[in-house]
Each structure stands twice: as structure tokens, then as C-alpha cells.
Amino acid sequence: MRIITRKVENQPLTIIVEYPELDCATQRILGRIEHLETSFVGRSEERSARISVSEIYYFETVDRKVFLYTKDEIYRFDGSMAQIEEALEHTELVRVSRTCIMNTEHLKEIRQIKNSHLEAVLDNEEKIIVSRKYLPDIKKLFTSSR
Numbered sequence: 001m002r003i004i005t006r007k008v009e010n011q012p013l014t015i016i017v018e019y020p021e022l023d024c025a026t027q028r029i030l031g032r033i034e035h036l037e038t039s040f041v042g043r044s045e046e047r048s049a050r051i052s053v054s055e056i057y058y059f060e061t062v063d064r065k066v067f068l069y070t071k072d073e074i075y076r077f078d079g080s081m082a083q084i085e086e087a088l089e090h091t092e093l094v095r096v097s098r099t100c101i102m103n104t105e106h107l108k109e110i111r112q113i114k115n116s117h118l119e120a121v122l123d124n125e126e127k128i129i130v131s132r133k134y135l136p137d138i139k140k141l142f143t144s145s146r
Helices: 024-034 081-087 132-142
Strands: 039-043 048-052 058-062 067-070 076-077 095-096 100-103 107-112 117-122 128-132
Touching: 058 081, 081 095, 081 100, 095 128, 095 132, 100 128, 117 132, 128 132
Parallel strands: none
Antiparallel strands: 039 048, 039 076, 058 067, 058 100, 067 076, 095 100, 107 117, 117 128
């Protein structure tokens, strides 16, 4: 793969992807590019904020409410986990349990903890329990071309 960049005055950002074959790696790159500007509106007691996918650490459902977590903030999200998964199909967000979707771009490590459970540690030191059911999806991200 080669990357060519050039500055063009008075033009919007334009990305051209040329490929010999539309394989999984190429589709993954295209998905990432398409979702660079995707964002969600989160609400807290004081305000509403537009949060880009890259800022999101994970989504979690608690008592049928969806919460969006960033490095330092927690927001309420008015939507469902299914809507989130559909909107972010080709991104680094992956379901890790029935109640949690995690952004693997912020994943620091996965550890085995007692009783054969797994724990994801994010780069802000937040810890998330990973269901064995969803472990293959996470492993797939690490074994495919990144």
C-alpha cells in the first residue's frame, strides 16, 4: 500500500482510494473513512453534545437506557444498541457483551480474570467484562489486516 498526500487550496478534503481488488482489508479501510465524521448526540444533565466516533470509548445499556462513555464523560444516548451496531458496521466498535459495544481503538489489553472471564482494559484504565460469546469478533479485528 502506498499513501500519497497533497495540499490543495480552497478545496474540501477529498479521499480517493484505488485498489486492485475489493477485499476485506480494503472494505475495512473504506468503512473507517466513511465513518470518520460520524457522530452521536449525547445528553447530560447540563447539556447536549455531538461526540465523534473516535472520542467514544463504549456504549452500555443499564436499565433499558443507553449510555455513551468518552474518556472523561458519560452521556445518555436516545437510541438502541441495534441502531448503534447498524450505524457503525465497518468501524472499530464491536459488541463485547449483550449490554456493551466497545471501541477497540481505545483497547489497551484483554486479560483473563478469575472464573474464566475476560476483561478489556481501555487506554483510560476503564475495565469492561468481555463475554466469551463475543470474543471471536474481537479476535477477528486483531487477526485481520489493520
